[in-house]
Amino acid sequence: MDLTVEWGQVHALLxxxxxxxxxxxxxxxxxxxxDSGEIVFDGKAVxxxxxxxxxxxxxxxxxxxxxxxxxxxxxxxxxxxHEIATGPGVVDVRHAQQEVAVLSKKYGLExxxxxxxxxxxxGIQQRVEILKALYRGARLLILDEPTAVLTPQEVRGLxxxxxxxxxxxxxxxxxxxxxxxxxxxxxxxxVMRRGKVVATTTPKESNQAELARLxxxxxxxxxxxxxxxxxxxxxxTLKDLTVQDDRHQVAVDNVSLEVxxxxxxxxxxxxxxxxxxxxxxIVGLRMPRAGQIKLGERDITHASTHSTLEAGLGFIxxxxxRMGIVLELPVADNLVLSRFDRPPFARFIxxxxxAVREYAIKLIKTFDIRTEGPEQLAGSLSxxxxxxxxxxxxxxxQPKVLLASQPTRGVDVGSIEFIHRRLVEERDxxxxxxxxxxxxxxxxxxxxxxxxxYRGRVVAVFDQKEADxxxxxxxxxxxx
Amino acid sequence: xDFLGHLDIAGFVVATLIAATPLVLAGMGGVMSERSxxxxxxxxxxxxxxxxxxxxxxxxxxxxxxxxxxxxxAGMLIAALHALLSIQFLVDQIVSGTVINILAxxxxxxxxxxxxxxxxxxxxxxxxxxxxxxxxxxxxxGVITLAAxxxxxxxxxxxxNTVFGLRTRACGEHPLAAETAGINVYLVRYSNVIxxxxxxxxxxxxxxxQQIGNFLPNMTGGRGFIALAAMIFGxxxxxxxxxxxxxxxxxxxxxxxLQISGVNFPYQILGMLPxxxxxxxxxxxxxRAVAPAAxxxxxxxx
Numbered sequence: 001m002d003l004t005v006e007w008g009q010v011h012a013l014l015x016x017x018x019x020x021x022x023x024x025x026x027x028x029x030x031x032x033x034x035d036s037g038e039i040v041f042d043g044k045a046v047x048x049x050x051x052x053x054x055x056x057x058x059x060x061x062x063x064x065x066x067x068x069x070x071x072x073x074x075x076x077x078x079x080x081x082h083e084i085a086t087g088p089g090v091v092d093v094r095h096a097q098q099e100v101a102v103l104s105k106k107y108g109l110e111x112x113x114x115x116x117x118x119x120x121x122x123g124i125q126q127r128v129e130i131l132k133a134l135y136r137g138a139r140l141l142i143l144d145e146p147t148a149v150l151t152p153q154e155v156r157g158l159x160x161x162x163x164x165x166x167x168x169x170x171x172x173x174x175x176x177x178x179x180x181x182x183x184x185x186x187x188x189x190x191v192m193r194r195g196k197v198v199a200t201t202t203p204k205e206s207n208q209a210e211l212a213r214l215x216x217x218x219x220x221x222x223x224x225x226x227x228x229x230x231x232x233x234x235x236x237t238l239k240d241l242t243v244q245d246d247r248h249q250v251a252v253d254n255v256s257l258e259v260x261x262x263x264x265x266x267x268x269x270x271x272x273x274x275x276x277x278x279x280x281x282i283v284g285l286r287m288p289r290a291g292q293i294k295l296g297e298r299d300i301t302h303a304s305t306h307s308t309l310e311a312g313l314g315f316i317x318x319x320x321x322r323m324g325i326v327l328e329l330p331v332a333d334n335l336v337l338s339r340f341d342r343p344p345f346a347r348f349i350x351x352x353x354x355a356v357r358e359y360a361i362k363l364i365k366t367f368d369i370r371t372e373g374p375e376q377l378a379g380s381l382s383x384x385x386x387x388x389x390x391x392x393x394x395x396x397x398q399p400k401v402l403l404a405s406q407p408t409r410g411v412d413v414g415s416i417e418f419i420h421r422r423l424v425e426e427r428d429x430x431x432x433x434x435x436x437x438x439x440x441x442x443x444x445x446x447x448x449x450x451x452x453x454y455r456g457r458v459v460a461v462f463d464q465k466e467a468d469x470x471x472x473x474x475x476x477x478x479x480x
Numbered sequence: 481x482d483f484l485g486h487l488d489i490a491g492f493v494v495a496t497l498i499a500a501t502p503l504v505l506a507g508m509g510g511v512m513s514e515r516s517x518x519x520x521x522x523x524x525x526x527x528x529x530x531x532x533x534x535x536x537x538x539x540x541x542x543x544x545x546x547x548x549x550x551x552x553x554a555g556m557l558i559a560a561l562h563a564l565l566s567i568q569f570l571v572d573q574i575v576s577g578t579v580i581n582i583l584a585x586x587x588x589x590x591x592x593x594x595x596x597x598x599x600x601x602x603x604x605x606x607x608x609x610x611x612x613x614x615x616x617x618x619x620x621x622g623v624i625t626l627a628a629x630x631x632x633x634x635x636x637x638x639x640x641n642t643v644f645g646l647r648t649r650a651c652g653e654h655p656l657a658a659e660t661a662g663i664n665v666y667l668v669r670y671s672n673v674i675x676x677x678x679x680x681x682x683x684x685x686x687x688x689x690q691q692i693g694n695f696l697p698n699m700t701g702g703r704g705f706i707a708l709a710a711m712i713f714g715x716x717x718x719x720x721x722x723x724x725x726x727x728x729x730x731x732x733x734x735x736x737x738l739q740i741s742g743v744n745f746p747y748q749i750l751g752m753l754p755x756x757x758x759x760x761x762x763x764x765x766x767x768r769a770v771a772p773a774a775x776x777x778x779x780x781x782x
Contacts, residue, residue: 031660052662067657069650070773080650081661083643090642132661 001197003190005140005171010162012186013175016215016412017383020195021175022064025142029061030054041140055081060138062129064145070118075100077117078132103131107164122270123154130161141165142173147181151270152440152473159185177215177413179208191215216413226424229448232261235432236282236313236401241291243274243281243456251277253456254291259401259432264423266447270476271438274456276318279405279436283315284308296400309338314399316390318406318436324390327379331371332360334378335393359396367392368418384415391419401432408442420446440476444469454478492733494612494619499736500722500729501625501690502527502700505683506707507714507721508635509676513559515639515716516672517652517665519776521577522562523680524704525584530555530684532588535695538604538688547604548624548685555681556674558584563673567666570778581704589697596695603693622690624682631679636718648672652772655779665779680704702755709758713765716772724761731757 003024005011015021026032028039030048038045041057048054054061068077075096084099086092100113109127117125126146133141143162147155162172162185176182182189183203191199191214199214236259243252251274259265269275280286282293284305293301295311309315317323325334336345336356344355360374369388371381378386387408394402404423408416423446427433437443443450444467451461452475459475462468506523513520533554538547558580565576595601609620639645647668650658655665687699706728713727714720735753738745 029660050662051660055662061660063660067654067660069653069657071653072646072649076646080646080658081663083646085643089644091646136662 001192001195003197005173006188007139007171008166008169009187010166010172010174010185012182012189013173013192014177014179014182014189014211014215015192016177017410019192019215021192022144023195024192025061025144025173025175028054029059029142052081055136055138058137058139059142060133060136060140061142062126062133062144062146064148066125066129068117068125068128068132071116073114073116074111074120074128074131075113077128078113078135080132082136100131100135103134107131107134107161109161122149122272123151123157126150126154126158138170140171140173142175144175145177146174147176147178149271149438151477152469153477155181179211179215182211183208193217212413224420224424224445226446227428229263229427231263231448232430234258235261235296236434237292237294238282239292239294241278241281241293242289243277243286244289245274245277250289251456252281252288255453255456255458256291257451257458257461259434261400261430261432262427263448264427264433264435264446266435266437266443266450267453268440268443268447268450268472268476269438269453273453273476275405275436275438275453277456278453279318279403282308282403282434283313309399312400314394314397314402316394316402316404316407318409320386320390325378325386327377329378330375331364331369331378331381331389332356332374334389335360335363335374335396337393338397363392363396367395367422382412383410384412387411388415388418391422395422395426399431401434402426403434403436405436406438407435408437408439440469440472444472452476488616490615491617491619492730492737494615494621495733495736496726496730497629498621498625498729499732500725501622501628501686502683502703503707503710503725503729504632504722505624505628505686506680506704507710507725508631508718509559509679509683510708510711511676511714511716511718511721512635512639512648512672512679513676514711514775515652515772516648516669517655517772517774517777517779518563518566518669518673519573519577520559520562520673520676521574521705521708522558522580523676523707524700524702525577525581526555526558526562526677526680527684527687527704528584528588528698528700529558530681531687531699532591532684532695534681534685535604535688536591539601544604544607544689547689548607548682551685551689552678552681555677555679555684557677559674559677559680560670562677563670566778567669567673570780573776573778585698588695592695592697604689606693607690609690622686624686624690627682632718632722635679639718644668644671649772651779652774655774655777659779659781665781669779680707683707706754706758709762712769712771713761715769727761728754728758 013021023032027034030050030053039048046057075093078100079096084092084095097113104111109131111124111127117128146158150158166172174185186203189201189203190197191211193215238255238257241252241255242250245251267275277286281288284303288301292299295313298311300308300311321327336359339345340351345352357374364371364374367388369392370385378389408419423433435443435447448464449461450467451458452472454476506527510520510523530551534547534551537550538544562576562580565571566573607623609622610626612619612621639648647663650663651665651668659665688695710721710724710728713724731754735750738750739747
């Protein structure tokens with residue numbers, strides 16, 4: 001594939017998960033070696049064998065998963081690998097902090113150089129990442145999915161920085177799958193699909209719908225079609241729930257919420273504001289410190305995960321590899337993971353393989369899981385199909401309440417559409433859905449009611465009609 | 481209590497410092513290795529091998545200082561083997577360390593039986609020691625103990641104030657981040673593991689060349705493992721490891737004093753004291769102390 005980036009421009013690289021954007025940029029940054037082809041930088045053909053080579057050329061990269069070392073300070077992180085030393089290899093902390101301060105002033109990236117990175121919010125950590133690249137003299141800055149973890153306000157701040165950089169003559173490559181951002185920030189857009197460039201265009205010559213079509217290869221629905229919710233009785237009750245995180249800090253602070261039959265309650269918030277702990281408490285993976293959780297009439301506050309699921313909870317975990325599926329097991333076994341030990345999938349202590357197989361074939365069909373068959377290992381499915389497998393299993397048990405945590409993370413647009421549609425369908429059939437997502441757009445388009453969390457508290461609850469994107473963004477950032 | 485009469489405080493402190501020598505040396509070795517991301521349970525085997533190599537060299541050359549040098553080099557070589565296995569060939573670091581520990585017991589043991597046990601080889605004599613004549617009972621402090629004490633602030637400074645130390649900590653926490661910052665993770669890890677071998681090697685020389693001037697099979701007696709406990713209890717810092725070493729060595733010295741004081745108590749049980757204390761302390765400390773995030777995880781460049 002070919003890609004040309006010019007100085008003084010923001011070049012957006014648009015594509016779905018797995019389209020090859022990050023791989024391509026890792027090649028440019030020397031983390032992955034290209035099989036063939038060449039890279040021309042500033043008019044000269046260059047060989048980039050390691051990040052060191054890239055840094056020397058003036059290429060900087062901010063990875064999607066930050067490359068920061070939490071227990072080290074901001075200054076230490078920034079100078080790492082390019083340390084300012086006095087005498088024989090002694091780090092000059094004072095000098096380093098001064099340099100960082102100068103740099104952060106120049107680009108409006110305020111940050112205290114003496115603070116440890118682990119004590120910073122994600123948005124500030126990203127500033128540190130950008131400063132790190134600039135400190136190394138980056139003239140070409142690659143940003144890999146930089147807005148995924150930011151509030152809308154932080155995104156605006158990031159765009160300001162990008163514009164300042166480009167004005168200064170630098171070039172920015174902006175990797176994303178978010179269409180609106182591309183239109184807003186890019187000077188030039190390259191769309192990738194399955195490792196190939198399918199189009200190069202500009203925001204003026206294109207629009208969101210066209211970009212979506214180019215990205216996916218067919219036209220897609222950008223909005224979720226749904227009718228108004230008809231909420232019924234209360235199915236899931238959280239009352240004054242307080243939960244601690246692993247470090248014994250309060251992560252969920254006195255939360256009270258209700259999920260009714262036939263509605264989707266969305267929880268919006270920047271990641272790390274207690275969502276994980278909340279989800280784990282409901283599922284029974286984490287003991288709440290105070291408060292009550294009820295499923296229907298049954299108190300499941302201290303119930304084990306087993307009896308919670310038994311009581312009628314479906315659970316789509318945020319990290320399918322860690323919790324959702326067993327990669328080394330076949331699709332069929334994964335589909336009955338929560339029920340393999342009882343009829344009809346087992347008789348006494350003997351598993352009934354025919355019943356499992358039959359059931360699996362049925363689910364594979366209804367949920368459009370692209371697989372070679374029930375025997376294929378779950379680990380060899382694509383991300384989207386793995387996720388559909390989890391969704392199929394959890395909806396397949398017809399639970400009263402479905403707890404969906406980041407249900408479309410790392411999933412292609414086609415699968416996102418499918419999963420969203422299924423969630424709405426189940427809602428219409430009377431299921432209560434608790435949706436936890438750090439993608440604000442997902443929450444806004446799916447949820448009938450939106451609860452905003454900040455530092456473990458529910459700071460506001462909106463009906464979908466009155467949910468305003470900017471207002472919620474401010475609340476997510478802690479502005480009252 | 482008649483044994484209190486035998487308990488002169490200064491003598492007890494000196495005995496503790498001496499007993500702490502191999503613990504703090506191997507413990508600091510463990511700190512450097514694990515801070516760079518490589519678990520080093522081979523410390524025990526490294527010390528035993530170095531104790532033997534140092535003795536052998538001293539016997540052969542009649543030069544104790546050469547013995548110390550050989551002990552350090554032997555430690556570095558064994559550590560290099562651990563580095564090769566765990567960094568290069570991605571062998572599980574615990575398995576690699578265990579293999580080295582077993583190897584060390586076997587090789588030194590068989591050399592001992594073949595060449596030393598029934599031979600006319602005598603002792604090597606011991607390294608010079610500082611004679612503290614101003615203290616009651618005028619105890620001696622050997623040079624390796626003095627060297628260990630001097631190394632504590634040095635290693636601490638290297639780890640927390642130098643470029644090498646910063647890179648070491650980076651590699652132990654998040655090697656991919658270090659790599660993207662332009663650091664050669666392999667080089668940093670190799671250097672630290674080999675450095676830990678040098679420190680543990682000096683600790684090994686303590687047993688033969690400072691303590692008794694002779695070699696005995698398995699004479700390190702699990703001190704390498706106690707050093708690991710000291711490293712954990714000391715939260716992976718040299719100064720902390722020293723503090724924890726003093727605790728364990730204090731128990732050692734205490735039980736030793738109790739035994740010679742003639743208290744009517746089975747000496748086998750008294751001898752257990754440092755080990756029991758180690759178990760209790762580690763059981764309490766583990767879970768609370770936070771290891772470097774990438775400790776024990778092999779790093780593989782894609």
